[in-house]
Amino acid sequence: MTNLSVLPAISSQKPDELTGWLAQSGEPAYRADQILRWVHKGSISGWSQMRNIPDSLKKKLSSHFSFSSVKLVHKQGGIDTTIKFLWKLSDGQYVESVLIPASPSLYGETSDRHTLCISTQVGCAYGCKFCASGLEGFKRNLNPGEVIDQVLGVEALFKKRISSDRRLITNLVIMGMGEPLANYDNLLDALNVLNSNWSANIGARKITISTSGLVPQIIKLSDQPKQYRLAISLHGATDEVRNKIMPINRKYSLSKLSDAVEIYQSRKNGSITLEYILIEGINDGIDQVPHLAILSERLRAKVNIIPYNSVEGLGYKRPSITIQERFVRALIDKGVRATLRREKGHDIDAACGQLRLKAEKKLDSGEN
Incomplete structure (x- = not known):
């Protein structure tokens, strides 16, 4: 492609x-x-x-028609860990996707599952303090074809390597660059295609849409018929912490967000995931655990703890392994379904948006 x-x-x-x-x-x-x-x-x-x-x-x-709206310009990583793809769009902008295999080196499991994390926007307008995606602001929404072609592009690359009729991608997570629900209509158009049996045929319950907390769009998503899974980019279990690192929380507090997620849960009856990036000295204190446990119980949600991937130009760091494991153990002791993501993504600039920023810097400096 x-x-x-x-x-x-x-x-x-x-x-x-x-x-x-x-x-x-x-x-x-x-x-x-x-x-x-x-x-x-x-x-x-x-x-x-x-x-x-x-x-x-x-x-x-x-x-x-264009045969593809994306062009692969860089790929890094290994099939046994994670692979990051940098795509160039028709207007010269860049977005990223990440392929995550289910393997012992990542999640302690063995299966044929391959999850692709895809982007929905160039840049991001929501300004989470720790995130690389919004460092240069919001550029534009991706159109449906640009979302779909990330999936088809990865499939085409690996079909050439494995010479098999079996599809590689079994699960899709909408957690790449941008705020997915801020590009609601284009995203849903793309997912309706990818969910169709004439396309990638990825089941709705194998598609997870992430959001930093756009309350009206969460409720709107609960009204559409598909059983997409919902993940909340939480990253703080109190308004005090979220307000410091996620400006969206000043508009939609944890109380409003929780109410919206409960509505979604009641209509879809699916699993909710709370994504929690663990950042040293910001949200890794044991004082967050009781609040996170209460949220998890209220929303019947599992909690995914993700060690922070450092971003060039930002001063945030990931906590030590000891602190990571202590935090997760404290959650489990309170009855929370909590997992610690054992990834190697920081070895390949996996903090979302970093590969794009490096590519743009090379272009600005005249490097090839």
Whole structure:
């Protein structure tokens, strides 16, 4: 998936939309299924590889649609840990995705599960103090094709390596660059495609949407029919702590956020995850544990403790292993379903947005 264009991405076309375009172009409706099969399941890199599509139709397609809205410009990491992808968009902006395998080196489990973490925005407007994504402010929302093509791009890369019809990505987490629910409509359009059996066919309960706490959008998400899982980027168990590091909390306090999550929980009856990045001297004190335990019990939520990945230019640090394990043990002792993410992401600039910032600095300095 290599060609960049300002044309709409073919991946974002739904069957009825593509059928309508084919009719207007004087082409038979059955071609829609063939085209979408190549795009979403064929793991090809361009129009020319669509073997059962006539050249005349390929020419029409290429003049109306881009084959991909993202171009891979950098990949780092290893298949046994995590792999980070840096994508270039048609306007020269960059976003990141991260592939996370389920392996003993990461989570102490063995399975064929591969989770892809994808981005929804270039930059971020919400200004969490510890985060790299918003260091240069908010640039723009991703369109549906740019969200979808992160998934298809990773699939295409690995199909070439493993020569298998089996799909690599089993789970999707919307926790990359940006605030997902601030790009609500485009995100839901993309997920409806990726959830479809003619596309990636990723089950709704295997798709987790993260938010820093946009209360109206959480309630709106609870009204749509899909059973997407919800994760809250919490990072503080009291308003005092959250106010220091997450400006969104001044608008939507923990009380308002908890009320919205309860509404979502009551309508979806799915598992809620509280994501808690552990930052030295900020939110790693044992005093946070009782408050976090109360929240977890109220929301029937599991807690994912994530050691902080340092960001160049920011003074925050991850706590020692001893403090990390003490914090998690204190939660477990209070009956909380808590896990400590044993990742190696800090070895590959895994703090979201760092790879993008490095790429932009190289461009600004004239490096290739």
